[in-house]
Amino acid sequence: MPRFLKEFFNRNGLGVGLVMLGLVLFWTIGLIILPQLSMLDFSFRHNLPPPAYGGPSDTYTLENYQYLIFGPEGGSQSFNSVDLRVFYRTIIAAMFVTLFNLILCYPIAYYLGQSKGNHIRIFALMLIIPYWINEILRAFALRIIFGESGVINTVLMGIGLFDSPFDFIRNDIALYAGLGYAYILLMIFPIYNVIESLDRNQIEAARDMGASWAKIHRRVVIPYAKPGISSGCTMVFMLSAGALAAPQILGGPSSLWFTQLIYQQFNDNNDWPQGAAYAIVLLVTCILLVLAIMRLFKVNMGDIGK
Amino acid sequence: MNLSALRVSVWIYLAIFFAYLLGPLVIMSVTAFNSSQFPQATPWECLTFDWFGELFRDERILNGIKNSFIIGAGTVVLSVAMGLAAALMLTQIWPKLRATYYTVVIAPILIPGVVLGISTLVFWDRINRMLGLGPDSFLSNGIFLTVIGQSTFIASYCLLVLVARLQRYDTGQTEAALDLGATHAQAFRKVLLPFMRPAIASAAVLAFLASFENYNTTTFTFGQYPTLTIELAQKVRYGINPSISALAFIIVVLTVFFALLNESIIRRRQLAFAARQNKSVGEVTSGVKLPRFLSGNPAAIVLVIFCIGAVTIVGTATAYSPDACIARVTEEKRLEAEQRIQELREQREEERRQREEERQRNFEGVFDPEELEPGSDAPEEAAPEDDGDSGFGNVFDPGNLQSEEESEAPQEDGNTGFGSVFDPGNLQSEGEEEGAAPSDEEDSSGFGNVFDPGNLQSE
Numbered sequence: 001m002p003r004f005l006k007e008f009f010n011r012n013g014l015g016v017g018l019v020m021l022g023l024v025l026f027w028t029i030g031l032i033i034l035p036q037l038s039m040l041d042f043s044f045r046h047n048l049p050p051p052a053y054g055g056p057s058d059t060y061t062l063e064n065y066q067y068l069i070f071g072p073e074g075g076s077q078s079f080n081s082v083d084l085r086v087f088y089r090t091i092i093a094a095m096f097v098t099l100f101n102l103i104l105c106y107p108i109a110y111y112l113g114q115s116k117g118n119h120i121r122i123f124a125l126m127l128i129i130p131y132w133i134n135e136i137l138r139a140f141a142l143r144i145i146f147g148e149s150g151v152i153n154t155v156l157m158g159i160g161l162f163d164s165p166f167d168f169i170r171n172d173i174a175l176y177a178g179l180g181y182a183y184i185l186l187m188i189f190p191i192y193n194v195i196e197s198l199d200r201n202q203i204e205a206a207r208d209m210g211a212s213w214a215k216i217h218r219r220v221v222i223p224y225a226k227p228g229i230s231s232g233c234t235m236v237f238m239l240s241a242g243a244l245a246a247p248q249i250l251g252g253p254s255s256l257w258f259t260q261l262i263y264q265q266f267n268d269n270n271d272w273p274q275g276a277a278y279a280i281v282l283l284v285t286c287i288l289l290v291l292a293i294m295r296l297f298k299v300n301m302g303d304i305g306k
Numbered sequence: 307m308n309l310s311a312l313r314v315s316v317w318i319y320l321a322i323f324f325a326y327l328l329g330p331l332v333i334m335s336v337t338a339f340n341s342s343q344f345p346q347a348t349p350w351e352c353l354t355f356d357w358f359g360e361l362f363r364d365e366r367i368l369n370g371i372k373n374s375f376i377i378g379a380g381t382v383v384l385s386v387a388m389g390l391a392a393a394l395m396l397t398q399i400w401p402k403l404r405a406t407y408y409t410v411v412i413a414p415i416l417i418p419g420v421v422l423g424i425s426t427l428v429f430w431d432r433i434n435r436m437l438g439l440g441p442d443s444f445l446s447n448g449i450f451l452t453v454i455g456q457s458t459f460i461a462s463y464c465l466l467v468l469v470a471r472l473q474r475y476d477t478g479q480t481e482a483a484l485d486l487g488a489t490h491a492q493a494f495r496k497v498l499l500p501f502m503r504p505a506i507a508s509a510a511v512l513a514f515l516a517s518f519e520n521y522n523t524t525t526f527t528f529g530q531y532p533t534l535t536i537e538l539a540q541k542v543r544y545g546i547n548p549s550i551s552a553l554a555f556i557i558v559v560l561t562v563f564f565a566l567l568n569e570s571i572i573r574r575r576q577l578a579f580a581a582r583q584n585k586s587v588g589e590v591t592s593g594v595k596l597p598r599f600l601s602g603n604p605a606a607i608v609l610v611i612f613c614i615g616a617v618t619i620v621g622t623a624t625a626y627s628p629d630a631c632i633a634r635v636t637e638e639k640r641l642e643a644e645q646r647i648q649e650l651r652e653q654r655e656e657e658r659r660q661r662e663e664e665r666q667r668n669f670e671g672v673f674d675p676e677e678l679e680p681g682s683d684a685p686e687e688a689a690p691e692d693d694g695d696s697g698f699g700n701v702f703d704p705g706n707l708q709s710e711e712e713s714e715a716p717q718e719d720g721n722t723g724f725g726s727v728f729d730p731g732n733l734q735s736e737g738e739e740e741g742a743a744p745s746d747e748e749d750s751s752g753f754g755n756v757f758d759p760g761n762l763q764s765e
Binding site: 034121143184241 | 316319320323324326327328329330331333334337344345346387388391392394395398400407410411413414415416417418419420421422424425426427428429430432454457458461489490491493494515518519520521522525526534535538539542543546550551553554557558561562565566569605
């Protein structure tokens, strides 16, 4: 038995140690690492009926990835413009949603982090309550509001801004509002946690030195809150790029989210390898983007999730 | 910037922000009480509680709730156990490996749920095949797959909660227990677990809520066991009605109730603690003398008001019957529709008169298709029987069946070969007003005139 294992069991006892080790290994290897590797492997396979698995035709192939870029073989177009456009749109829209959330949430997080008193607990409660409501129901609520006879259209037409109802769903406004809505808490809490620990004296010192309100934020608060901002942005970006419920419920009939394509490959086309390939593309792109942006803003991975 | 102006703008911003956050939920809850077939707050029709009845009669929703609870229980057990083990491991692991290990266990939070669902499905399907099991084995069971898939990332949430508490644990306590002769299992159960209990409780609640509301992962793994969220998503995607709002209202109420309860208990403890420290509780209590549970505890006061409100609503629901109001709204709609029909009829008549004049001027009119119209006055009387069903518009309005196209295409009505040569209507004089189609919607044209009551008479 290696030394570190012996030490480990000495410290925890054989029984507790074994259970602990078993659970951790099951989680990290059996639930996290192996399934991802298995999906990666699967994405390089042909779509075969179950009896053909392991047979002579069960070889590795790039066709699933080629399909995303070039479309079906012998197709009329040189590129799979439909799927690629959906992919591009998903990434751009997820970035936009992240930015929107950051701008919306930063003042709130700053306010909550810097003020003291009982009402802060009430605000925190009001923030958390919507997050406990089912994701589907939250999307449903927005659909009611943005619907053709919804409250917003009624109000806008009442004011006289529009003559006929504005189709928020077809124009994807409902979708962006819904995605932003769904992840507000994930943006606020990391920023709040960091700003709460910011010493108020620093801000006052800056103010005494004559720094303007904007400058205090730019030079003192934001650099300090960077880990919180980056982990909030990372979570919101990853979750909105990978969202499925909100696009299904709030998305316009003509516009798709990339996850919906994955869903279609799995459930409608029954082409699992193709779906796995799309999922891999989504995952890898998102991770690379996040890493690139973190490098750009000089943040460490270890700060995420704190 | 002026300080008071700043303060006002902060409050305005907060108000807008919370309106965005809570407004949708409030409006959704309100729609549960509107009798309109489509969930909407405006125009308000009638106060009704029927949607709750409809909700509880829905077998699929009830079955979904049952599955959600089973899966939630499984997920809580598995993910709290894994999260605790991983948190303990984090404190002991070889420092060089710690960063990598931390990345691995935190990663599931960031991996899109869709990807987790797919990888779980693909991986266990492969294991299942390697073991040579059939498609209905335990490993491809929807409940098993969903618990596994959800636990993959929910355990990370649990880990974060548990680590926060574990960092304050003094390992000297365990060592002391071991020195006093406890076994490792005893030290774990009697020393570490009691210390971790509050964190374990919050991790369990968090895990259950996360499991209950999860959609992205579950949608790939649920198999034969759709959870409540899956059922809701299907309902919302394929035709919505206010019974979903009713469910949402119940969930909102339960959430608010438990949040307030939790808050007031915490506050109560704080107050008790302050009292024990001999700090003046008088500072927090206001002039009004309140029961002890409520004193200086705004959350508890809100909670009580909230409960009274809930009881009132339930009380009203049992006593109140919306039938009268619904009947009135239906009547209003009927009148409105009738008025519309009347207007159309007059308009139609006007046009007819003009055409008639023109025709007489042109010496036409004998074989004019207008005359072939087989309608009679009978369906016209039935026409205003609009049931006020806003969702369907007037598609099923019997009056619609007699559409405008009728006059242009009389062949469609089943008399094909003969046109309407034998139509008794032909015998009628020109001046008589024939069934002016009261239709106001294009939808009706799709039916042709196949169901025109007039057709039967014309045979």
